[in-house]
Amino acid sequence: MTTPTKERDVPTQELERVTIRFAGDSGDGMQVTGTQFTRTAAVFGNDISTLPDFPAEIRAPAGSLPGVSGFQISFSSSDIHTPGDEPDVLVAMNPAALKANIGDLPPGGALIVNTDAFTGPNLQKVGYGTNPLTDGSLKPFTVFEIPISALNTRALTGLDMTNKQIDLTKNFFALGIMFWLYERSMEPTLQWIDQKFGKRPVIAEANARALKAGYAFGETTEIFHTHYRVAPAHLPPGRYRNITGNEATALGFVVASRKASRPLFYGSYPITPASDILHQLSGYKDFGVTTFQAEDEIAAIGSAIGASYGGALGMTGTSGPGIALKSEAMNLAVMVELPLIVIDVQRAGPSTGMPTKNEQSDLLQVMFGRNGDSPIAVVAPATPGDCFDMAFEAVRIALRSMTPVVYLSDAFLATGSEPWAIPSVDDLPDISVPNRTDRAGFQPYSRDPVTLARPWAVPGTPGLEHRIGGLEKADVTGNVSYDPDNHHRMQLLRVEKIARIANDIAELEVYGPDRGDLLILGWGSTYGAIRSAVERLQAQGRSVAHAHLRHLNPFPRNTGDVVRSYRRVLIPEVNLGQLLLLIRARYLIDAVGYDRVRGKPFRIAEIEEEAIRLLDDPEAPR
Amino acid sequence: MTEPTLGGDAPLSPENDRVLQQLQAAVPLTRKDFVSDQEVRWCPGCGDYSILAQTQKVMPDFGYAKENIVFISGIGCSGRLPYYMNTYGFHSIHGRATTLATGLKAARPDLMVWVITGDGDALSIGGNHLLHSMRRNVDIKVVMFNNRIYGLTKGQASPTSEFGKVTKSTPAGTVDNPISPLTIALAAEASLIARSVDTHTEHLQATLDRVGRHKGSVFLEVLQNCNIFNDGAHRDFTDREVREDRMLILEHGRPMIFGKDRDRGIRLAGHQPEIVTLGVDGVTEADLLVHDESDPLIAYMLSRIYWPEFPVPVGVILDVKRPTHDELLSAQLEEAVAKRGVGDLRTLLDGGETWEVTA
Structure with a gap:
């Protein structure tokens, strides 16, 4: 020493x-x-x-x-x-x-x-x-x-x-x-x-x-x-390391690729604050990871779709401005129903905004920012360490349901760090799905009765030669179709396929009483500030609970029951009320927003104060 | 856990699979094997029919099984071609076919990947991607149908429309100068660059044959007639009666001779090409420029000459060898494994400093 x-x-x-x-x-x-x-x-x-x-x-x-x-x-x-x-x-x-x-x-x-x-x-x-x-x-x-x-x-x-x-x-x-x-x-x-x-x-x-x-x-x-x-903290027993969100994201995807038995292909274009994921993945060639620095955001996602079409785990990563450019290709992935991961490390917008500053304002963009009714699965990690789990979850969903999945991180999660209990590789599930190889009865747009996933028939498979594309597909055969009823049916099938993911994800957990005066509902990197505020409020004897959505589309099945179990629901967001809009529309409850977009994460005290304001004055104006 | 692998494993026992493959290999594929069950829906008289037919005809020559061939297209009339090929096919979005092809080829070097595109799709909305796929020498075969018009959107000016062209979107004539696709391909370092004509079926077949056998980035411009919105775009030099006099068919290592009577040729005067007549003023074949597919300077000159000043060069303009994108990517992966072994997940997760917390 x-x-x-x-x-x-x-x-x-x-x-x-x-x-x-x-x-x-x-x-x-x-x-x-x-x-x-x-x-x-x-x-x-x-x-x-x-x-x-x-x-x-x-x-x-x-x-x-x-x-x-x-x-x-x-x-x-x-x-x-x-x-x-x-x-x-x-x-x-x-x-x-x-x-x-x-x-x-x-x-x-x-x-x-x-x-x-x-x-x-x-x-x-x-x-x-x-x-x-x-x-x-x-x-x-x-x-x-x-x-x-x-x-x-x-x-x-x-x-x-x-x-x-x-x-x-x-x-x-x-x-x-x-x-x-x-x-x-x-x-x-x-x-x-x-x-x-x-x-x-x-x-x-x-x-x-x-x-x-x-x-x-x-x-x-x-x-x-x-x-x-x-003094050292009393963390749960285990082996720990310090980890940033971007590091955990990269690790989660590499592990998921191995557990899915599919090589990872990452097409990306440099953009703050997502570039570190590209840097990190480019060092994992010994894990079969191919990284491709594309000429632009569109080429980045195009190459990822091409890789997925070939049977790899196709991924792309960017921030909000890049999502805007990728939208048309995301829609192509929705139409051809191929697995694809789209990472969005959110930053302060609109336009170039404040590139190194934090915001969680791309939720509605990824939910709805495409032409046509275009349902897409969305997950969001809550802490730097949770980035690992949700990266893994994103891949599991993409493969199981043959769908693009958006993974919504943000600048705070990306560069922030925390101690991380290193998971045991052997405890993680096998998430592989087979390629379709059987010619008998093969139809490109037949569906799994449970998930509605279509078969993944990759080039190189004899006897399954077929054509896919962005034009509307006839149900089952996948041929080009302009039939009015078929189009309506296909729209509903695409929506239903995403909705059914809810049958297979964890329910929304509540920290605190099952019912009571106030639920604080959050998503993404606001987790820490909300949880700390709720701990303080509970210590004061207040009837307050915290629930944090990590699946944004679809919501966990019990979300409606949870939000209806409290007198008031407060939704703090680092945007101007995007989850609030979804929750109010979906569940018809009078939830209240608390929005601060200053390029910074929330302070605990401001959430605590807002909660007290609501608790003490049930008629408190929004 | 096993290493990730790709590809279609036939659901047969290894023994049966081997027998099946032997049987398949014994029966050569024909044009018919590449015709899909979809009804072709281009306008009657469209040049695309001929390009499709020649493509189907040459396809058995390359020794690839049907399932190992993929056609990817963008948007435009050309974009429909994959539906008519009984191979794997992907009709993607406007201008982006090369990006999908790049990712597919990186993930699946074993496949033969064709990109079917048009002058608007490749040079306008997809210009950026085209450039970069060529500079990377992505092992894909870009076939660009050049009819000098937007057909599917019913007749607007394209990046190859001639200056001043009156179209629906340019009633007073376009003020945009056209670009030379072959010069662009050269600047972007494609490793095989060629031109052919839809109706010149033998030449088109021969050129497609070269395209199919090349390893690396191919850019093939096919002069194609849109008989609805730009009829006769190339007629002045492609019509049967005049084409021998107005097109220069390139052959590697051969002097540049053209004309019905094979009596005219291209000679260099200083650094400028000129048309000369054999036998006049003592000009012999020895005076003519000899085509060399490996020479980018000759290729550049050929990309810049056009009717009516010169005969239009067709055939392979440049053919060079460079390592392909997928080869280089795969080599890096292999090198990483050779140096460090196949990555171990436990080591990966444990990476850096760790500490134990005990109960």
Whole structure:
């Protein structure tokens, strides 16, 4: 271990939960800093939840507000569901980071600032008329002023590096301070530095030195009077790893491909925040995964449909703007009734919107954004770890019902992380379906009596040569048909096929009382905030339950019964009421929405407050 | 669990299957084997009938079983062709047939994949996909019916309609310059580029034969007559009486000679082609340009000459060998398995740092 020997006796305080936000310039390495702290906390055994928040600009002008990049991590000795409403500690590497984030720091919160960055030009750049470090505006906070740049430069004396290179390592100095403050081992990060920069020994040495110097600074300086301990959480027994939603998504699909005995083909076009899935899958060639970076979104889905037609597990992935482009091809998949997975990692819209910011506003787009009545199955994971389960579920449904399935993730799930209990591969079911090979009685559009799936007769199968396409099909034979009654019948069959999926999926689970005053119904990445709010409300003795839809089309069979069992139903969404519209239309109940589209996930407190408002005033206007 | 595999396994015992395959192999397929039970519904007199017939005729020559051949089309009159072929077929959406073909070929390198398209489908709405399928050398055979008009939508200007053409959508004449499909194919690096004519049945058959045998990205332009909306689009040089004088039939390694009397040819004057007459001013065959299918510069020149300044070149303009898209993709997968072995799911899920939580 490289932990320096203790030179002074600092008392340790036990805390249940701490939320830290690292904020700096987008070139300052804040994502790396946050990720390293996360790994360390995860391996230590805390429950964790993270929220990276970075600009779309790769390198916005240095020191500017648009260039601020942040990473929030909440770590706890108890079960947590969100990255925290507000930070307990804000690390601000420059005035821009301070200005962009100080509004979120509650009074009394700890603020660690790199004083070296608070120069005249840097202050001017973000419109500070006076220096906040000296003008008294930071009085409500506990401020730790540390000349991080200067201290770090001194620690790196003697290394053959430019000033610019040295400056790039100051994030590790800051990380070192935080490791000391929260009694964390530097070892995992030192190993990571070794792996990452092993081929450039000077850079590796510099980062390691910066980290150790920050730690030693915490140890020796008089400005910290306490350090803090957050004990490991009591998670259910098992083997864990830290995982982001995009990682879990990729793993879920690879495992599903194996359990379906079909090679995975992923056609995709780069788009934030879905590109990481393409990157990750491209590394799984030894699992038979073929990735194809197409010329555009349409080619990406076209190639996936072609692969599915050939008998592979065809998949494509994108975000909202890409879904718009893929719509016609999604409809082709609906018509030819081939399995297909369409991943939509949602981001803030409309149009290009805010590409790196979170929103869950593509639900109605994927439900209805196609010409004709075009039913499509939709699933949505609730947490980063749940991305694995729902990816697997999406494949199971697609194969069993011979249908395209939309998998709705979002930017928060994609980049956020949590500890994940690694599932046992052997416990996962076989989800393979056979190709049709029997010539006797073969009809391209005959149907399974239970699921209404048509046979999957792939090219290369002797005797089953047939033609499919986007023109309306005659029932059973699949020949082109303009017969009016046939068209009506086929429309109903397509709708019925998707509706029957409900017979084969888990029922909607309720957390809390079976009936009562209030049900909070959510979907997607709002899970953590809703669950935490409901826990708090229940602890206050309120009659409140939480249900979270992971199947959006079709809904679980008991959804109607659940939503009718409470006096009020509150549906918080990071959109302007899309699930609300579906629930009200489908079940004719007077559900109430709570919508906030700020590019950020919900805070627990705002859902809690809205719930209390409804509970205390049954006539509360919407 | 077994490795994922694809393909149709006949529901027969291995022994019976072997016998069946032997029997099938012993009986050569004929044109009739490739005729589907669907009634052909193009307008009477359409050039598409001839293209369909020649395609069905050459299909037995390639040694592929019917079930291993797939025809994929987009939207337009040409898009109906897969319904008439008794193979696997996929009538997809406008302009996107090449994308489906790319994915299918990547997943199933064992299949022979044809893409049937038109000038609007391939060069207008599907232009982007066409370019990229060719640059990747996707092993698919793109056959583009060029009638220089939108037929299925009843007569609007297409990307190959001549400048100034009056159509329903351009009553004052189109102001768009037409593009040269072959030049585009060259720029996009297709590995076999050819042109033929719907009514020139022997030539079309011979060209389709080359197309079927090529491994890599094929772009074949078939000059096709739409007798309803653009009748006689190619008549000036394809009519029986004039075609020998107005078309240049290309043969690899042979001088470029044309004319009813085989007395005219193409010669290079500096870097410009010119028409010369054999025997006049001492011109002999030795002075003529010799066609070389492997030379992209000659191919470029041929893609730029057209009636009425020059005879229209038909035949194989370029034929080069490059690794195909599916070969390259498969090689990467094989290399990954050779290096790391077949991926193990447990190792995959355990990847990175893990920790145990005990009760």
